[in-house]
Amino acid sequence: MARRTVRIAMNGVTGRMGYRQHLLRSVLAIREQGGLDLGGGDTLWPEPVLVGRREHALREIAERHGLAEWSTDLDAVLADTTLDVYFDAQVTSARVEAVKKAIAAGKHLYLEKPTATDLEGALDLARLADAAGVKHGVVQDKIFLPGLLKLKRLIDGGFFGRILSVRGEFGYWVFEGDWQQAQRPSWNYRAQDGGGITVDMFPHWEYVLHELFGRVTAVQAYVTTHVPTRWDEQGEPYEATADDAAYGIFQLEGGAVAQINSSWAVRVNRDELVEFQVDGTHGSAVAGLRECRVQHRSATPKPVWNPDLPATYAFRDQWQDVPDNAAFDNGFKAEWELFLRHVALDEPFAWDLLAGARGVQLAELGLRSHAEGRRLDVPELTL
Missing domain, CATH: 3.30.360.10 (Dihydrodipicolinate Reductase; domain 2)
Structure with missing residues (x-):
C-alpha cells in the first residue's frame, strides 16, 4: 500500500468557480475522503498550490483550509520540478499565456473552458501540448x-x-x-x-x-x-x-x-x-x-x-x-478524479484540448x- 502525491498549481481559485467547484468541492473533497483510490491499496493524494494575483485573498483561503502553499508568482511555481499539474480557472483572456508557460515547463494541464478567446488560440494550445507530450484535459462538467x-x-x-x-x-x-x-x-x-x-x-x-x-x-x-x-x-x-x-x-x-x-x-x-x-x-x-x-x-x-x-x-x-x-457525486469532482487517474495511471480521458477547441x-x-x-x-x- 502506498500513497502517491500529485502536486497541482491551481490558478484562479480566488474566483467563484475556481474556489467553490474546483478547490472546495473537488480537490479538497478528494482529500477529505482520504485521497483518490487507485486500486491495489494505492491512493493518490492531491496537494494544491494556490496561485493568483491577490495576495490577501490567497492567504485567507490557504489559512481557512489549512493549506501551506500559495503564491502570486506563477513563473516560480511552474519552475518547481515537483509540480505535476497546472490547473487554470482564470478569466479567459489571461489563460493562453499562462497555459503556454505551463506547457513549456512540462506540466500536465487541466483547464476551465473556454480554453482560449478564439479557435486558432485553442488549437494552438492543443498542438503545443501534444508536441510537449503532456497530458491535457478540459472541464466539461x-x-x-x-x-x-x-x-x-x-x-x-x-x-x-x-x-x-x-x-x-x-x-x-x-x-x-x-x-x-x-x-x-x-x-x-x-x-x-x-x-x-x-x-x-x-x-x-x-x-x-x-x-x-x-x-x-x-x-x-x-x-x-x-x-x-x-x-x-x-x-x-x-x-x-x-x-x-x-x-x-x-x-x-x-x-x-x-x-x-x-x-x-x-x-x-x-x-x-x-x-x-x-x-x-x-x-x-x-x-x-x-x-x-x-x-x-x-x-x-x-x-x-x-x-x-x-x-x-x-x-x-x-x-x-x-x-x-x-x-x-459532484460533477466537477467526478471529472477531476477521472483526470487524475489519467495522469497517475494513464487511463483514457476523452475530454482533451481538442474537445475544448470544439467548444471555442x-x-x-x-x-x-x-x-x-x-x-x-x-x-x-x-x-
Missing part, C-alpha cells in the same frame, strides 16, 4: 450531472427510438447591480474582458450535444444584449458590451435538431436552472441538473386542441420520474452566424 447521466442511461438503453429533437432552456435573472447585488461578476458583461453568454455557454452545449446526441454540423444563432447598463462591484454603472442572451439552433450528425436558449435576462419558470427536452419516436424525456422525467409512447396521452375549454389535467403529472439507481469553435461560429445573419456549417476539427 455538465455531462457528469445526475440529470444528464440519467438521460445518457435512457439513450444507451434505446428508450427514445430515433431521436428527433432536443430543446434546451438555460438561464436566470442576473440582477443589474443597482438595487440588488449582481450574482455574477461584472466582467461577464464586458466583451473587452472576455465576457458574453455565447462564449460562456456555447462551449457547454457543444460537448453536451456531442457526447449525448452527436456532433454539431451546423449552427444558426441570434445573440443580443437585453440589459445595456449594469453596475459593477464598486456600485458604479457601466455599459454592458457583451451579449447576455443567445438563441441557437444546432443541426446534429444523424439528422436531429437542437434548439437551446441561454439567457441571463430571464426569470425561471421551470423546475431547474437548465432543462433539456428530448423527443424521439418511442418516447420523450425532460432532464435537468438532477432530475429526469420520461413519457413512453405507450403512455402518451392524446391531447386535442380546444382553446375554448380549460384543461382538466396537469400535463406534468403525465410524466414518470427516472430513479437514481446510483449515488451521484462553436461559440465563434455562433457569433459569426449572428453577425452575418445566416446558418453556418461546423467543420470537423483535427490537429
Whole structure:
C-alpha cells in the first residue's frame, strides 16, 4: 500500500468557480475522503498550490483550509520540478499565456473552458501540448450531472427510438447591480474582458450535444444584449458590451435538431436552472441538473386542441420520474478524479484540448452566424 502525491498549481481559485467547484468541492473533497483510490491499496493524494494575483485573498483561503502553499508568482511555481499539474480557472483572456508557460515547463494541464478567446488560440494550445507530450484535459462538467447521466442511461438503453429533437432552456435573472447585488461578476458583461453568454455557454452545449446526441454540423444563432447598463462591484454603472442572451439552433450528425436558449435576462419558470427536452419516436424525456422525467409512447396521452375549454389535467403529472439507481457525486469532482487517474495511471480521458477547441469553435461560429445573419456549417476539427 502506498500513497502517491500529485502536486497541482491551481490558478484562479480566488474566483467563484475556481474556489467553490474546483478547490472546495473537488480537490479538497478528494482529500477529505482520504485521497483518490487507485486500486491495489494505492491512493493518490492531491496537494494544491494556490496561485493568483491577490495576495490577501490567497492567504485567507490557504489559512481557512489549512493549506501551506500559495503564491502570486506563477513563473516560480511552474519552475518547481515537483509540480505535476497546472490547473487554470482564470478569466479567459489571461489563460493562453499562462497555459503556454505551463506547457513549456512540462506540466500536465487541466483547464476551465473556454480554453482560449478564439479557435486558432485553442488549437494552438492543443498542438503545443501534444508536441510537449503532456497530458491535457478540459472541464466539461455538465455531462457528469445526475440529470444528464440519467438521460445518457435512457439513450444507451434505446428508450427514445430515433431521436428527433432536443430543446434546451438555460438561464436566470442576473440582477443589474443597482438595487440588488449582481450574482455574477461584472466582467461577464464586458466583451473587452472576455465576457458574453455565447462564449460562456456555447462551449457547454457543444460537448453536451456531442457526447449525448452527436456532433454539431451546423449552427444558426441570434445573440443580443437585453440589459445595456449594469453596475459593477464598486456600485458604479457601466455599459454592458457583451451579449447576455443567445438563441441557437444546432443541426446534429444523424439528422436531429437542437434548439437551446441561454439567457441571463430571464426569470425561471421551470423546475431547474437548465432543462433539456428530448423527443424521439418511442418516447420523450425532460432532464435537468438532477432530475429526469420520461413519457413512453405507450403512455402518451392524446391531447386535442380546444382553446375554448380549460384543461382538466396537469400535463406534468403525465410524466414518470427516472430513479437514481446510483449515488451521484459532484460533477466537477467526478471529472477531476477521472483526470487524475489519467495522469497517475494513464487511463483514457476523452475530454482533451481538442474537445475544448470544439467548444471555442462553436461559440465563434455562433457569433459569426449572428453577425452575418445566416446558418453556418461546423467543420470537423483535427490537429
